[in-house]
Amino acid sequence: MNVLVSPNTVSARIANARPLVRTVIVGHVDHGKSTLIGRLLHETGNIPDGKLDSIKAVSGRRGMPFEWSFLLDALQTERDQGITLDTSQIRFRTPSRDIVLIDAPGHAEFLRNMITGASQADAALLIIDAAEGVRDQTRRHGYLLHLLGIHQVAVVINKMDRVGFDEQRFHEIEAEIVSYLAGFGLTATAIIPISARNGDGVAQRTPSIAWHTGPTVLDVLDHFSPAKPLADLPLRIPVQAVYKFDDRRIIAGRIETGRVAVGDGIAFSPRGTTARIQSIEEWPVPDESRIPRRARAGQSVGLTLDRQIFVDRGDVISAAHMPSKSVDRLRARVFWLHDQPLAKGASVNVRVAMSECRGTVALIEYVVDPGRLSASGAATIAQNHVGEIEITLAHPIAADLYAVNPRTGRLVLELAGRIAGGGLVLAVDAQAHQSGRAASGVARDLRSDKETLTAQASRLSDLLKELSPAQRLARFRDAVGGKITFTTSFGLEDQVILHLLSEQAIDVDVATLDTGRLFPETYELWAETERRYGRRIRAIYPRHDALETLVDKFGINGFYESREARSACCLVRKVEPLNRALNGAAAWIVGLRADQSGHRQGTGLVTVDDRNLLKLSPLLDWTRGAVHAFALAHHILINPLHAKNFLSIGCAPCTRAVAPGEPERAGRWWWEQDEKKECGLHLVRPGSAAHPHREAAAPPQA
Ligand code: SF4
Numbered sequence: 001m002n003v004l005v006s007p008n009t010v011s012a013r014i015a016n017a018r019p020l021v022r023t024v025i026v027g028h029v030d031h032g033k034s035t036l037i038g039r040l041l042h043e044t045g046n047i048p049d050g051k052l053d054s055i056k057a058v059s060g061r062r063g064m065p066f067e068w069s070f071l072l073d074a075l076q077t078e079r080d081q082g083i084t085l086d087t088s089q090i091r092f093r094t095p096s097r098d099i100v101l102i103d104a105p106g107h108a109e110f111l112r113n114m115i116t117g118a119s120q121a122d123a124a125l126l127i128i129d130a131a132e133g134v135r136d137q138t139r140r141h142g143y144l145l146h147l148l149g150i151h152q153v154a155v156v157i158n159k160m161d162r163v164g165f166d167e168q169r170f171h172e173i174e175a176e177i178v179s180y181l182a183g184f185g186l187t188a189t190a191i192i193p194i195s196a197r198n199g200d201g202v203a204q205r206t207p208s209i210a211w212h213t214g215p216t217v218l219d220v221l222d223h224f225s226p227a228k229p230l231a232d233l234p235l236r237i238p239v240q241a242v243y244k245f246d247d248r249r250i251i252a253g254r255i256e257t258g259r260v261a262v263g264d265g266i267a268f269s270p271r272g273t274t275a276r277i278q279s280i281e282e283w284p285v286p287d288e289s290r291i292p293r294r295a296r297a298g299q300s301v302g303l304t305l306d307r308q309i310f311v312d313r314g315d316v317i318s319a320a321h322m323p324s325k326s327v328d329r330l331r332a333r334v335f336w337l338h339d340q341p342l343a344k345g346a347s348v349n350v351r352v353a354m355s356e357c358r359g360t361v362a363l364i365e366y367v368v369d370p371g372r373l374s375a376s377g378a379a380t381i382a383q384n385h386v387g388e389i390e391i392t393l394a395h396p397i398a399a400d401l402y403a404v405n406p407r408t409g410r411l412v413l414e415l416a417g418r419i420a421g422g423g424l425v426l427a428v429d430a431q432a433h434q435s436g437r438a439a440s441g442v443a444r445d446l447r448s449d450k451e452t453l454t455a456q457a458s459r460l461s462d463l464l465k466e467l468s469p470a471q472r473l474a475r476f477r478d479a480v481g482g483k484i485t486f487t488t489s490f491g492l493e494d495q496v497i498l499h500l501l502s503e504q505a506i507d508v509d510v511a512t513l514d515t516g517r518l519f520p521e522t523y524e525l526w527a528e529t530e531r532r533y534g535r536r537i538r539a540i541y542p543r544h545d546a547l548e549t550l551v552d553k554f555g556i557n558g559f560y561e562s563r564e565a566r567s568a569c570c571l572v573r574k575v576e577p578l579n580r581a582l583n584g585a586a587a588w589i590v591g592l593r594a595d596q597s598g599h600r601q602g603t604g605l606v607t608v609d610d611r612n613l614l615k616l617s618p619l620l621d622w623t624r625g626a627v628h629a630f631a632l633a634h635h636i637l638i639n640p641l642h643a644k645n646f647l648s649i650g651c652a653p654c655t656r657a658v659a660p661g662e663p664e665r666a667g668r669w670w671w672e673q674d675e676k677k678e679c680g681l682h683l684v685r686p687g688s689a690a691h692p693h694r695e696a697a698a699p700p701q702a
Pocket of ligand 1: 515517559566569570571573574650651653654
């Protein structure tokens with residue numbers, strides 16, 4: 001019987017695991033990928049003792065100068081001697097991460113492997129030769145990263161030794177690539193000048209690049225965020241088989257994501273039936289004390305239920321309170337492999353996890369030729385091209401959005417019994433299609449669809465208005481395809497939202513803007529919150545050069561002195577970083593409440609912002625008292641400043657405690673008289689009195 005659970009081994013493995021980040025290295029073929037990989041293996045101590053010396057000696061004997069790329073070739077030939085190395089998947093360790101470096105030999109293979117799930121990348125290094133600059137292949141690879149939804153991208157400008165470590169040349173390339181990536185909403189995590197050959201900037205900042213104040217390649221790798229552990233995603237077990245065994249029916253499958261325990265309520269999609277887990281079976285039958293009570297992602301399990309219900313291969317088991325979607329129409333980004341182009345009306349076999357059914361291509365919205373990067377509204381998708389399509393299914397099957405669950409959000413298309421393509425599920429059912437379409441990276445590049453988004457926001461507002469904030473967050477995640485970013489400033493509302501997201505394991509990106517002027521209490525709460533929920537909160541910092549210019553021009557506290565300085569400060573420390581935080585997102589979650597200020601009263605539950613992002617305020621209709629009571633009841637960590645009457649949490653110099661009877665936002669930019677106190681907008685309106693000098697407006701005692 002194919003039922004085997006080994007909880008002890010799996011738990012031990014998980015307990016010892018370090019965060020794993022799969023990082024693809026892309027860029028023009030001659031720009032130094034192999035040299036960088038060789039140098040990284042050396043700098044991180046991942047080369048066997050004596051290996052480097054022996055390769056250098058062999059090079060010397062052959063009269064060839066040593067190249068770091070020889071190292072890869074040499075290690076490749078030694079795989080049989082116990083060194084785990086594959087030229088396309090290289091594993092090594094940084095101080096706090098395990099890195100799998102995926103070398104992408106060609107864009108078509110890379111794209112196919114990523115879309116079909118053969119390989120997966122959480123982050124990317126894009127390499128550029130300092131002498132040659134940005135080439136077509138650099139642009140192509142940058143675009144593909146965007147197409148695949150890889151948001152963590154560091155640009156490495158290599159061969160700086162060939163341009164005399166010229167800072168000016170570095171900034172020229174930096175400006176070109178930053179502007180190119182920004183064209184489709186991608187912001188580089190870092191831009192790093194290096195000489196992989198000499199080691200400058202790889203693991204150390206050397207005197208040659210003393211002018212570079214940013215991270216090294218190793219720093220960046222060590223800080224890339226790993227993908228969320230599969231066990232922390234919602235439960236999904238595609239049923240592989242149902243066995244009759246003595247008087248028991250055992251439902252067998254592999255836990256793709258999430259975890260299960262005896263007694264859990266589960267649902268079967270697309271049937272919609274529910275039951276409780278009576279036992280988790282193991283074979284051979286263990287003694288009583290070792291019978292498993294729980295299991296997690298990666299394990300194959302056999303389950304018995306507390307009641308007799310019909311279950312079949314292809315059904316998907318989920319937690320009863322968070323079932324997988326039952327869909328009969330879906331939208332996908334597909335990579336087409338078949339030599340016969342895919343056309344509208346084509347009948348294909350669609351497989352999602354263990355489910356399969358016939359489907360008809362109802363729409364081909366556009367097609368991208370990854371080789372030439374030309375997008376078109378073509379009627380067919382040719383071999384090795386990417387397209388976004390809608391498929392109607394002959395009967396409902398269980399599926400998730402790829403952004404929500406990468407394991408059950410992929411599909412395989414078959415034509416005449418042969419695998420013909422693979423894809424990512426971007427949206428399901430007609431309503432989600434609207435937001436999925438708006439959220440789709442390619443679609444958003446090619447057209448602006450504000451009206452559709454506004455209509456979608458209004459529909460979502462209606463849908464969510466009667467629900468609790470927890471339900472709003474879960475339904476919003478279900479309805480919106482693509483990345484959703486929640487921005488927190490660690491205020492009361494933000495802490496409640498983060499709690500609700502974490503409790504329900506809702507897949508969103510969480511980010512905060514570190515303006516450099518936050519309260520010490522906020523930094524402490526930040527660290528404590530990460531520990532409580534076991535997750536990293538992405539920090540976005542002001543751009544260093546912009547900050548230096550700002551302080552040089554206005555002084556460190558210039559914002560007290562003039563409107564111009566305040567505006568500049570907020571732009572550099574908040575507005576521009578916020579834009580970066582939201583880059584690549586389809587939607588944004590914020591902690592606004594309508595009663596915070598007159599200005600916020602007219603805000604909807606879901607709106608469309610200037611960036612064409614759907615914006616959800618799940619606590620919009622709650623009062624501060626209600627939020628506070630909820631936080632206390634659920635033991636949520638609260639910023640200690642609230643106890644001192646700081647009602648909203650912002651930058652330390654610009655925030656003060658509020659006296660009884662004062663409006664809630666009075667504590668922000670407290671020396672101003674303006675009532676419209678929103679970041680970047682908190683300027684004194686024309687005609688109103690200029691703000692008093694800070695000494696003239698001491699904060700009232702709380
Ligand atoms: Fe600058 Fe104050 Fe705005 Fe913070 S709140 S960014 S310190 S002006």
